[in-house]
Amino acid sequence: MSDKLIEVTEKEGVVRLTLNRPKALNALNSDLIAELNKVLVDLEQRDDLRAVLITGAGEKSFVAGADISEMRDKTPEEARVFASQALTTVKRLERLPVPVVALVNGFCLGGGCELALACDWAIASDNAIFGQPEVGLGVIPGFGGTQRLPRRVGPALALDLITTGRKIDAAEALRIGLVNRVVSAGELDAVAEELTKQFAGNGRQAIRSAKQAIHDGMDQDLDSALALETSLFALGFAGEEQSEGMGAFVEKRKPNF
Structure with missing residues (x-):
């Protein structure tokens, strides 16, 4: 050390x-x-x-x-x-x-x-x-x-x-x-x-979004927190991770994130 x-x-x-x-x-x-x-x-x-x-x-x-x-x-x-x-x-x-x-x-x-x-x-x-x-x-x-x-x-x-x-x-x-x-x-x-x-082994941006949803949502009322979750969920479909992850599932292989 x-x-x-x-x-x-x-x-x-x-x-x-x-x-x-x-x-x-x-x-x-x-x-x-x-x-x-x-x-x-x-x-x-x-x-x-x-x-x-x-x-x-x-x-x-x-x-x-x-x-x-x-x-x-x-x-x-x-x-x-x-x-x-x-x-x-x-x-x-x-x-x-x-x-x-x-x-x-x-x-x-x-x-x-x-x-x-x-x-x-x-x-x-x-x-x-x-x-x-x-x-x-x-x-x-x-x-x-x-x-x-x-x-x-x-x-x-x-x-x-x-x-x-x-x-x-x-x-x-x-x-x-x-x-x-x-x-x-x-x-x-x-x-x-x-x-x-x-x-x-999981999507890098998905993990970041999950952390944001939990941390930010804890300080909001339930309806606002659920709206945040929906927004972050939808945002996942704008990136390559969702395409790779779901494609790998359908093709029965491990995703390459």
Whole structure:
């Protein structure tokens, strides 16, 4: 592992981002947040992108939270700026048009949990620990946790986790719907590779449209969301993917997307 704050690797349109502050358990400081934002700005321009994987360096931690040593002496205005910068980055990750998958190894606390919540998928190793422990520091989650966590697990469970600050293991995270899958630590990369192969076997634009329909539709009333779905469904017939996909089905062959 190099001394870069974020290691970027790529294979067949799948980009893997490894947050690289293992000695600090990959805690989010201003430099790491700024570097992640810069990388995401570049990824936004990519038409050939199929998926993004995000994980933490080392075996101990995905992201253990925001960097407390940096935050402790901030004024309210400085804290507002810090949170706003982090929120901009987290929203940029969330709004990437392709599937974004968090590979959660070890601690996934505070800002780390908020980062995972912004991903479309979360695959956790069986040693993962989740939580929003900010109240124990005299503050609340500031990178979207009070809004994304109730949308993911419901308001009652979100209030439980945020107001107690308690930590949960991977099994409980799976039970409440915080993560999609739990695997052994040694299987995490293999499962991620299999998932991205599944993405690659489907229409790239169709996947993007599905993500848009779900994300944008969740913030609309049902009739508006259904109209959005209809528009995106119809748009699929304007491209080559629909012709190839349906042609392959009729011809009893695998599509070549």
